[in-house]
Amino acid sequence: MIILINVFTVDPANQQRLIEILTEATEGSVNRAEGFISATLHRSLDGTKVTMYAQWRRLEDYEAMRRDAGPLTFFQDALAIATFDPGIYQVVRSFTPDRGEAAC
Template sequence: MNQAIVLINVFTVAPENQLRLIDLLTKATEESVKFIEGFIAATLHKSVDGTKVTMYAQWRSREDYENMRKNAVASPYLEEALQFAQFDMGMYEIVRQFEAEQP
């Protein structure tokens, strides 16, 4: 049984490269990643101090994510990002989700 997974990827950059990385990750997602089978959604975040960019991405399964990593169309974007940013990937399973109480 495949279980959906979440990737929380944290990139560390020099503040002058934060927007460059956001643009690159946006392009990668808009032009290739979102069309790969198993992709559910992604959210891009930037730190207020300019040194981090974090992407939260949901995939239908670990296998789907691994297939994306092998995809020749998607991989050049990560290679380019690694030229000016450090990358720390975390793979997670959703345990529980909390929502605000409605009055």
């Protein structure tokens, strides 16, 4: 599995519009792509960032989706109002709360 953490920088006046574009792209075609697992969309409280955390089965699946004409218009619309800093990651480790409870 690969993780994409894509950070968009946007003027606060356009943050909601960017969220709408990314939502429409994801619900309209990306979520139907082979290898798509899930995505979570985040907005910064100051209005300047929108971040998409997405899980894909394989890098090749993600690359195939990017070549598909379906989501291309949405990506172009997003880049007309925001800059884009993409990142592709692998999960190294997950952490859960340590409540300090003694084992019985």
